[in-house]
Amino acid sequence: MESSQPAKKPSKRLKTNRIRAWVQLFFFVLIALIAINHTLAEDGKGIAFLSSASLHALCPFGGVVSLYQFITTGTFVQKVHQSSLVLMIIGVVLALFAGPVFCGWVCPLGTFQEWIAKIGKKIFKKRYNHFIPSKIDNILRYLRYLVLIWVIFMTARSMTLVFADVDPYFALFNFWTSEVAVGGLIVLGVTILASLFVERPWCKYACPYGAFLGIFNLFRIFSLRRTADTCINCKVCDKVCPMNIEVSKLSVVRNHQCISCMECTSSAHCPVPQTVDFVIGAKK
Amino acid sequence: MRITPRWMAVFVVTVLFGGILISMGLGEWTTKTNKVPLKFTEGKYAGENNPADIRGSYTFGDVSRLFDIPLEDLAVAFRILEADVAAVPLKSLEENFAYLEEELGTGSVKLFVALYKGYPYDLSGEDAFLLPEAVELIKQKTALSQEQLDYLAIYTISEATTLTTPVIDEVTQPSAGDSEGETALTPTGGLGTPDPKQDHEEFFIAGKTTFQNLLDWGVKQEDIEKTIAQPLPSLNLLIKDWAAAEGFSFSTLKTQLQALVDAAK
Numbered sequence: 289m290e291s292s293q294p295a296k297k298p299s300k301r302l303k304t305n306r307i308r309a310w311v312q313l314f315f316f317v318l319i320a321l322i323a324i325n326h327t328l329a330e331d332g333k334g335i336a337f338l339s340s341a342s343l344h345a346l347c348p349f350g351g352v353v354s355l356y357q358f359i360t361t362g363t364f365v366q367k368v369h370q371s372s373l374v375l376m377i378i379g380v381v382l383a384l385f386a387g388p389v390f391c392g393w394v395c396p397l398g399t400f401q402e403w404i405a406k407i408g409k410k411i412f413k414k415r416y417n418h419f420i421p422s423k424i425d426n427i428l429r430y431l432r433y434l435v436l437i438w439v440i441f442m443t444a445r446s447m448t449l450v451f452a453d454v455d456p457y458f459a460l461f462n463f464w465t466s467e468v469a470v471g472g473l474i475v476l477g478v479t480i481l482a483s484l485f486v487e488r489p490w491c492k493y494a495c496p497y498g499a500f501l502g503i504f505n506l507f508r509i510f511s512l513r514r515t516a517d518t519c520i521n522c523k524v525c526d527k528v529c530p531m532n533i534e535v536s537k538l539s540v541v542r543n544h545q546c547i548s549c550m551e552c553t554s555s556a557h558c559p560v561p562q563t564v565d566f567v568i569g570a571k572k
Numbered sequence: 573m574r575i576t577p578r579w580m581a582v583f584v585v586t587v588l589f590g591g592i593l594i595s596m597g598l599g600e601w602t603t604k605t606n607k608v609p610l611k612f613t614e615g616k617y618a619g620e621n622n623p624a625d626i627r628g629s630y631t632f633g634d635v636s637r638l639f640d641i642p643l644e645d646l647a648v649a650f651r652i653l654e655a656d657v658a659a660v661p662l663k664s665l666e667e668n669f670a671y672l673e674e675e676l677g678t679g680s681v682k683l684f685v686a687l688y689k690g691y692p693y694d695l696s697g698e699d700a701f702l703l704p705e706a707v708e709l710i711k712q713k714t715a716l717s718q719e720q721l722d723y724l725a726i727y728t729i730s731e732a733t734t735l736t737t738p739v740i741d742e743v744t745q746p747s748a749g750d751s752e753g754e755t756a757l758t759p760t761g762g763l764g765t766p767d768p769k770q771d772h773e774e775f776f777i778a779g780k781t782t783f784q785n786l787l788d789w790g791v792k793q794e795d796i797e798k799t800i801a802q803p804l805p806s807l808n809l810l811i812k813d814w815a816a817a818e819g820f821s822f823s824t825l826k827t828q829l830q831a832l833v834d835a836a837k
Contacts, residue, residue, distance in 0.1 A: 307577045311584065341603035363610055366627050370602040371595075378591035382584065386575075393584050447625075466667065510575055548580075555576045566575040 305556035308392070308549060312399040319396045322346065323461035343458050344449065345369040348390070349497035351376025353451060356444040367449045379501065386566070387508040388501035391491060392549035397457040397479075398491055402530065404483035417487045417532060425532070428493050429545055436496035456490060487530040492545065502544035510566050512541040512548070518563045525552035525564050535564060605629050609638060615692065623685035624693065626662070628678040633658025639685050649684055649706035650676075673780055674701040674729050683727075690714045695723045703729055725826070726812050730776050775833050777826050783807050783814070786829060790836035799828050 322339050329340035344350055350372030354365045358373065379390050391398050409416045420428070442450040452458060452469060456479050459472035475494075482489035491498045514525070514535060525535035531545040535552045550556055550566060558564040575583075595601040609625035612618050621638050632650070636643045636658065647657045654660055666677040679700035686693035687710045702710075707728050710716065716724070775789050784807040786796055797804055805814055815825050 305577050307581050311581050339603065345603035361610060363608075363625075366625075367629075369604060370600060374591065374595040374601055378588055381591065382587055386580065386583065389580065389584055393580070394588065550577050550580060553577075555574075562574070566580065568573045568575065 305549070305551055308551075311393050312396075312402070315394045316396040316399045319343070319346065319461060327462075327465055341369075341371065342367070343461055344452070345371045346375065347372055347457065348375035348379040349451070349500075350449070351379075352497065352500055353439055353443040353449070356440065357447055365443055365447060365449050367452065379497075380504075383501045383504035384509060386510045387505045387512075387546055387548040388498060389548040391495075391498050391501060392547035395457075395491075395497075397460060397495075398488055398547070400460060401479065401483045401488045401490060404480055405487045405530070408484040408487075411484065416485070417530070419485050422532075431493050432495055432499035432502075435494050436499040439496050451496070487532075488547075491547065492531060498547070499544075502546075505542055505544050505546050508548075510548075510568055512546065512553070512564070512566050514539055514541075514564045515562065518560050520560055520563075522559060524557050524559060528552055528557040607634050607638070612691070617691055620691070623682045623689070623691060626678060626682045626685065628661070628663035630662050631658060632660050632662065635662070635681060635685060639689060641685065641688060645688070645709055649688075649703065649709050650681070651703060651705070672701075672729060674727075674778065675699065676701055676703070676729065680706075684710065687716065687720060687724075688713050695719065699727065701727045701729050730778050775837060777811065777830050777833065781811050783809055783811060786811075786833065789833050791829070791832045792836075795832050796829070799832065800825070 322341060323343055325334050325338045325340045326342055328334045334340045339346075344367040350365070350368035351374070354368045354372060355376075357363060357365050364370065364372070382389050405416070439451045452472070454469070454471040454475050456472060456476035459468045459476040462468045463473060463476070475490075479490045486492065512535075516539060519536065521536060523536045526533070528551045529535060530549060530551065531543070531547060533541060533543045533546055533552075535541055548566070552558060553564045553566060554561050555565070592601060605627060607627075607630060609621045609623070609627075612620050612622050623639065626635060626638075630638075632643060632646045632652065635641065636646060643657045646652070650665060652660055662678045662681050665680065666675065669676040677700075680702055683693065683700040684702055684706050685691070702724065707724050710724075777786075783796065783804060787793065787807065793804055800814075800818075802818075811825065811829065
């Protein structure tokens, strides 16, 4: 029975979601190599078999902010290319099925924050990711929607990529070039520092693309479900959730902050088989 | 049906790369600009390329082609002495003219093209400066309105600033790992390497001159107040901004204040 039962200790050693870590590493390295190759290509020294596209061309959020201009004029915001629109569509398809799986499995900035989090966890142990009082935290979680609205509005109005001036993702992979805005480097610095205390602070409080994809959690086809009958109320799912979602209190996770990382599932950290799972359709 | 992390990984990678491959197959995957600017949608120039949409990734060759401007004129206007002017990207301007106090970049090219071609252009947007030779070319090609002349009076990079710096020249510099040296772009000039400090010390009023600068240059507060017929505003205020806010012609005010500066030297 569910949470009315006294908490039991997990019956077996916690598993890890190693496959996600490998996928994240793959995308991080891929983007880093492309960013380096872009710099090399500008000097005529690019590696032929590797894309030398600018990071703006490989960011699905460019498609989101360009949408208004694309619909009204058929063109893209400066620095954004058609590939961004393609990636945006792919991101939407992924999100329609699995929610913001892009955030949890692909986004290199999210991965980078998780790596910094490992240091924070070593320093602060159990206090890590629990510094901000939940009342304040719950309000702050909606800030990213304000960022999303601001970016879309300002981009539509100015027809320039206003977000580039504060974009930590671009700064992370271009800090060695003169293309990076000081604002981007500052935001990246703040994000790195904050990641020592809070897991994925950029994703939680400021990422406009995460805000956009988060909406899909409300109706994603794959649903993250907890089976109350088998739950032993150990709250491991709550502890491992990078976004501080209290999975143990839910039967279906529809929280807009869920990044579909699957860390809470029985395939990863949940010690009881078939208790927290991503499923298609109703869970048996 | 349960989805395991392994299946999720396969799903993510397949949809992502599958989507990219499909878009490539359809010819929809482009990671570079198509270099087709927005067009004017109304008025006399409807259907023609709009210089306001010129991008830093364009080369001078693109600008020449898209706006029918001879490369020679672009080379003069932006002091490009490289053999292949057409291949020079606009975004290299900022770096090449980094020694200037005023910003000379893609915005300057937009402004130049618009005025050169006589296209309408929103002068209230970004601050775009032009070199004196660009302004001369524009004046030769088109009749400017008073508003445009006033604007150029403010946004022409002064001769004093550019006197020591001007040209982007090709020089050969030895570099580590390349015993024969490599070609690099370096600003050089008749009087030697530019010294930004020297530019500031030339005592010429430009778009970025503040009231504080005037005081620093020895102009008395009462003389300034007499000229502007008001108490001295915030010292950090740009004179051009103050002039615009108060409805003064900056070029007229600049001449009057410059006389004070010259007298104080």
